[in-house]
Amino acid sequence: MAQQTCNDTKQRILQAAIFLFNSKGFTGTSVREIANKANVNIAHISYYFKGKGGLLEYLVSTYYEGYIKVIEENYSELHQSNAHTVLSNIILDILNYQHENRQLSRLVYREVTLDSILIREVMTTYLTKEKYFIKSLFEQGIKEGYYRKGFVPHLIIQLRSLLHMPYLQPQYMSEVLHIQPHEAYFVHQYYKELKYWLHSLLADKKLENKQLIMFP
Template sequence: MTQTNSRDTKQKILDAAIYLFNSKGFTGTSVREIANRANVNVAHISYYFKGKGGLLEYLVSHYYEGYLKIIEENYSHIQYGNTHDVLSKMILDLLHYQHENRQLSRLVYREVTVDSVLNREVMTTYLTKEKYYIKSLLEQGIEEGHFRKGFIPHLIIQLRSLLHMPYLQPQYMSEVLHIQPHEAYFVHQYYKELKLWLNSLLVDKFSQDRNLLAIR
């Protein structure tokens, strides 16, 4: 099998697994079903991923590696701009990443709500790193006077909820709210709303200056 054919086979398996894990659940999906949908031999799944569990682990790890790369790249620009601009760009880039990988996003966010060995590994690696960068950004913003003081764990909960919910519950979005998160325009419209949340963290310089004058 050539290298190109190998990549094609792996991608077919991944695409099939994402679809079936989303529609039938991880436990409700068999290796044979994945192989049939991907139109490959069952042995290929064992060869490339060491079974269904290894396949899910690969999908989750691959997703969070890309997710964290975006966070790390944006965080590295902190020396060139203020924390508000860095966090704003990070949010936009993460929205685009989720949109481009929306089926995988839904699968990953759902799986990390399950108490499992894989989930605990994700918590102690990828999600701990995510917390470190976001916490550092918020702390630096508060220290520099860009952001108002707040309980940072609660701010992280708010940010993650705002970012992930549209891709964790796309059926709720489309069938109840009649919003289509799969449409390209959604990212730009939703980003405007997230900017309002982000701006709520900013220190009100006008009020701050007025209070200083009153004290004097």
């Protein structure tokens, strides 16, 4: 019972922090506001997370632990599949992961654009791992003949931009484009568009002769 109470308290704090950091910004949110929103004693935040900075670090690290796990689990299938299939599965699973954690995705991607000690640590751990896996898949896909030759860092930039855009600029998506990333249909529709992007930008012309169906 005590463990359950502890977990409930931590979850309330985390959800309150995500909401307030998104609506007021990290610097504009006080520890007291988080405690009030979560309906907990302010001392709980220091006890569980060592303050507001520790709370943000926990949120970012936890998010990227799950994000990298999605990539690693699919990458492990490369020995019995091909780079194209593995990359397509990674893209779909990342879209689903982001959608399931959309408020946290929005917060994390915005924070990654800022220069801080925390974000530099994220860059040297999680994002370096992400680069390794995606770079390897692009290079393997070129080697296998699935993709045309290209400057891989630029391809990574484009892919990451397409994946993260809906959560970096949610107001633009909803108020200008009238697209609702929080709706269940969004992942399916957006995934179809990413298929067309990958095919038109990356597919080697000789694949058309093989009649390869991109992203089955």
